[in-house]
Amino acid sequence: MRYTARILALVALCIAFAPVSTASANTSPEYQVKTAYLYNFAKFIQWPEGTFTDTTESIVIGIVGKDPFGPSLDEAIHQRRAQGRLLRIERYSDLANIGDCHLLFVSRSEAKKQSELLTALADSNLVTIGESPNFIKEGGQIRFFVSKNQTIKIEINPDAARQAGIFISSRILKIARIYQPTNRD
Amino acid sequence: MLTSFRVSNLIHETRRLTALVCLFILGSYISGATADVNDLLDLSLEDLAQTPISLVSRKAEDPLGLPAAVSVLTAKDLHHSNSPNLADALRLVPGFHVGRIDANKWAVSARGFNGRFANKLLVLIDGRSVYTPLASGVYWEMQDILLADLDRVEVIRGPGASLWGANAVNGVVNLVSKEAIATQGGNLRIGTGSEEQVLLQGRYGGRINEQAYYRAYGHFGRRDDLKTKGDIPANDGWDSWKMGTRLDWRPAVRDHFTLIADLQQGDMAQTALLFSPEAPYSNFDQHHIQFSSISTSWRWQRQVSDRSNFDLFSYYEHLERRGPPSGELSSIWNTELQHRISLGNRHELLWGLGYRLTDIKRTSETFTASISPRTRQLSLYEGFVQDDISLVTNRLRLILGAKLEHHEFTGWEFQPNARLAWTPTQRHALWAATARAVRSSSRGENDVRLLSSVLPPVEGAPPIFVGLVGNRDFRTEIVHTFEVGYRYRHRDLLSLDVATFVNNYDDLFSLEGIPPRRFDDHILLAFTPGNLLSGRSYGVEVAGHYKLSNTWSLNTAYTFFHLNLKLSAASSDLLSLGQEKTTPNHIFTLALQGLNLLGTDLNTTLRRVSPVTVSAIDLPAYSELDLRASRLVAKQTSIALALQNVLHSSHTEYTSSIVTVPLTQVQRAFTLTLVREF
Numbered sequence: 001m002r003y004t005a006r007i008l009a010l011v012a013l014c015i016a017f018a019p020v021s022t023a024s025a026n027t028s029p030e031y032q033v034k035t036a037y038l039y040n041f042a043k044f045i046q047w048p049e050g051t052f053t054d055t056t057e058s059i060v061i062g063i064v065g066k067d068p069f070g071p072s073l074d075e076a077i078h079q080r081r082a083q084g085r086l087l088r089i090e091r092y093s094d095l096a097n098i099g100d101c102h103l104l105f106v107s108r109s110e111a112k113k114q115s116e117l118l119t120a121l122a123d124s125n126l127v128t129i130g131e132s133p134n135f136i137k138e139g140g141q142i143r144f145f146v147s148k149n150q151t152i153k154i155e156i157n158p159d160a161a162r163q164a165g166i167f168i169s170s171r172i173l174k175i176a177r178i179y180q181p182t183n184r185d
Numbered sequence: 186m187l188t189s190f191r192v193s194n195l196i197h198e199t200r201r202l203t204a205l206v207c208l209f210i211l212g213s214y215i216s217g218a219t220a221d222v223n224d225l226l227d228l229s230l231e232d233l234a235q236t237p238i239s240l241v242s243r244k245a246e247d248p249l250g251l252p253a254a255v256s257v258l259t260a261k262d263l264h265h266s267n268s269p270n271l272a273d274a275l276r277l278v279p280g281f282h283v284g285r286i287d288a289n290k291w292a293v294s295a296r297g298f299n300g301r302f303a304n305k306l307l308v309l310i311d312g313r314s315v316y317t318p319l320a321s322g323v324y325w326e327m328q329d330i331l332l333a334d335l336d337r338v339e340v341i342r343g344p345g346a347s348l349w350g351a352n353a354v355n356g357v358v359n360l361v362s363k364e365a366i367a368t369q370g371g372n373l374r375i376g377t378g379s380e381e382q383v384l385l386q387g388r389y390g391g392r393i394n395e396q397a398y399y400r401a402y403g404h405f406g407r408r409d410d411l412k413t414k415g416d417i418p419a420n421d422g423w424d425s426w427k428m429g430t431r432l433d434w435r436p437a438v439r440d441h442f443t444l445i446a447d448l449q450q451g452d453m454a455q456t457a458l459l460f461s462p463e464a465p466y467s468n469f470d471q472h473h474i475q476f477s478s479i480s481t482s483w484r485w486q487r488q489v490s491d492r493s494n495f496d497l498f499s500y501y502e503h504l505e506r507r508g509p510p511s512g513e514l515s516s517i518w519n520t521e522l523q524h525r526i527s528l529g530n531r532h533e534l535l536w537g538l539g540y541r542l543t544d545i546k547r548t549s550e551t552f553t554a555s556i557s558p559r560t561r562q563l564s565l566y567e568g569f570v571q572d573d574i575s576l577v578t579n580r581l582r583l584i585l586g587a588k589l590e591h592h593e594f595t596g597w598e599f600q601p602n603a604r605l606a607w608t609p610t611q612r613h614a615l616w617a618a619t620a621r622a623v624r625s626s627s628r629g630e631n632d633v634r635l636l637s638s639v640l641p642p643v644e645g646a647p648p649i650f651v652g653l654v655g656n657r658d659f660r661t662e663i664v665h666t667f668e669v670g671y672r673y674r675h676r677d678l679l680s681l682d683v684a685t686f687v688n689n690y691d692d693l694f695s696l697e698g699i700p701p702r703r704f705d706d707h708i709l710l711a712f713t714p715g716n717l718l719s720g721r722s723y724g725v726e727v728a729g730h731y732k733l734s735n736t737w738s739l740n741t742a743y744t745f746f747h748l749n750l751k752l753s754a755a756s757s758d759l760l761s762l763g764q765e766k767t768t769p770n771h772i773f774t775l776a777l778q779g780l781n782l783l784g785t786d787l788n789t790t791l792r793r794v795s796p797v798t799v800s801a802i803d804l805p806a807y808s809e810l811d812l813r814a815s816r817l818v819a820k821q822t823s824i825a826l827a828l829q830n831v832l833h834s835s836h837t838e839y840t841s842s843i844v845t846v847p848l849t850q851v852q853r854a855f856t857l858t859l860v861r862e863f
Contacts, residue, residue: 036225
């Protein structure tokens with residue numbers, strides 16, 4: 001009996017001190033698809049010359065605000081390359097703390113504050129990606145939306161991208177809805 | 186989770202991205218939690234933009250903590266497989282033994298008791314059981330399925346009876362076909378070869394509207410005779426055709442309706458030992474067996490909420506086999522309901538009810554074999570409950586479940602199991618399980634009269650025929666299993682699976698002598714099924730997977746199996762102990778998949794199988810090698826050359842113990858296939 005108790009205690013100890021699993025297995029399907037989009041953006045978007053200091057520099061995907069992807073995003077792009085470069089994820093708590101990145105995903109949690117920031121980032125060689133309904137109107141470049149037949153589509157504002165010095169490949173434009181401002185003011 | 190195995194097919198299949206090998210709960214264990222995301226990453230932007238969210242796996246589960254010995258053959262594995270038929274493709278499954286008896290017969294099983302009708306393995310195609318309650322086993326030649334249309338083959342070794350019920354004693358094979366949306370457009374396959382003489386397969390998938398997709402398919406195959414010793418054709422060539430359709434309709438995100446209908450027909454040559462009351466009393470008769478079947482199934486899956494879903498499934502099948510030694514006409518109606526609900530954060534409850542009516546009619550008989558009464562209807566009622574309990578989140582998981590069934594011949598059967606998995610880290614898992622399962626008494630064992638040999642008359646005395654006569658009191662066979670397994674997984678790069686088991690069998694089928702019966706012109710020395718055999722089997726199954734590059738991978742498996750049988754003192758059985766040797770003690774396989782050399786995709790499979798003894802015939806160990814090279818020759822057109830059994834011009838794998846057929850050799854063969862998509 002004592003022996004059994006000891007084994008049980010050992011097992012309990014192992015469980016208690018085992019490293020906490022980082023793999024959140026629960027990324028929703030929606031964000032799995034969006035993960036794949038982000039990867040494709042990294043593959044088919046060109047940044048202006050001089051953006052990368054050397055050929056080994058990673059492409060950094062920044063996520064600002066509440067992270068809807070979770071660690072499975074990191075796992076998915078782990079060891080993946082786009083344009084010969086490794087990919088890396090960085091997370092920023094809010095718009096005030098954005099670091100150096102090449103693609104910036106703006107979470108819905110930042111929707112209220114994003115307008116000001118997008119204006120500030122307009123010339124920054126950064127691809128801005130968001131999903132709030134007003135994201136493009138407020139100066140964002142790429143917006144995710146859910147189509148009628150439950151697929152994830154993208155809307156692009158080519159003018160905003162051009163202003164930031166970003167070249168978006170026709171492979172992406174081909175499948176995107178192109179934003180047409182009804183009234184420029 | 187064991188339930189997922191069934192449910193992935195039933196309920197959560199809805200959550201699949203069709204273009205990929207997304208294995209949902211059960212499946213995700215094998216390639217890691219991000220398998221589906223990884224596959225999404227490899228999609229073209231066009232496909233990505235067309236991917237409905239509802240088809241993406243909703244919840245990828247902890248990859249490791251599955252407390253059962255499971256394997257999955259993915260669409261990729263099946264694509265790389267160079268076998269045109271299902272039975273041979275199962276050689277890729279760790280722990281499985283496949284022995285080809287002749288051109289149209291196979292013995293397929295896991296964990297022993299193999300034979301033409303291995304009666305302890307349950308096989309389901311899209312949820313429809315293809316285990317025949319007449320012969321208790323599977324007519325593999327009738328499972329004519331387009332491997333390219335399969336999404337995956339899920340396999341459990343060991344009992345699955347707490348969910349699937351009787352006969353899921355030593356394993357369950359669950360074939361899941363692709364959703365119609367995943368097979369859009371046309372696909373034409375034309376092949377020819379030394380054994381597969383004609384291979385014609387066509388499929389077209391189309392769209393009715395944004396919610397409804399269909400595919401229709403048809404195929405025809407003609408296979409040459411194999412040869413017996415001395416290069417004599419074995420007279421076992423066969424033709425078969427099949428056509429069918431699948432419709433998937435998702436009127437709303439939460440609803441999924443599936444309709445599948447199939448029609449098939451086949452004609453097989455056979456040489457088998459038949460008996461007659463007059464001289465020469467027995468002869469190897471050359472004849473044909475015709476089979477045909479119609480099956481239709483429909484399924485409604487509804488996601489009630491994030492925490493609850495149900496699945497209503499019905500099928501009807503009509504199957505006919507004609508030809509010596511006897512003919513049968515079977516109809517099966519089956520309906521089942523399953524409901525899954527999460528209770529709190531710790532419990533996931535799955536329960537279900539089902540009813541099946543099987544009507545088996547004898548359509549012809551011979552002196553060699555007959556079934557009486559002529560017609561019998563067998564009712565099966567079933568219900569099960571399972572609780573999947575997360576004792577420590579992501580660490581310790583307990584599954585408790587049981588199935589209660591009512592069988593026509595034997596009454597109530599209780600089949601419980603308990604499974605525990607401990608996942609101390611993201612890479613390692615230990616699991617243990619114990620279960621009770623039964624193999625149901627079949628119509629054959631109750632009602633058959635089957636002759637197996639004759640002693641010619643001496644000095645005017647009548648000939649004496651030896652055979653099997655059914656026993657209405659034959660009970661179910663019972664197994665108590667104990668399993669322990671270990672799993673290691675490093676992303677999808679490297680994995681190791683080890684499963685060990687001890688199975689204790691009671692009330693196994695034995696052949697008991699009964700007093701001889703005297704007829705006008707002969708004497709019948711009969712044996713009847715008894716339950717006087719018991720036994721213990723144990724074994725180890727090891728499977729390793731190593732991903733060498735994005736496309737190239739190495740899969741290896743080793744299986745050790747041992748069976749001890751013991752007859753009760755009251756038994757007069759002289760033959761059944763022979764089953765100890767009908768399954769090889771060692772099987773080793775090594776498969777290299779997806780090596781790309783100069784645009785040619787190369788696959789090789791090497792296997793070594795230790796000797797078996799079937800019907801007192803010693804079949805030696807053999808090693809064989811299969812090779813396959815495929816290449817894209819034009820846009821959407823590829824060509825594949827498969828070489829089977831390269832090492833020897835012929836070898837013997839297995840023979841039949843039920844109906845005596847000549848010992849047949851499997852030959853070296855090639856198949857050339859052209860695939861065109863449009």
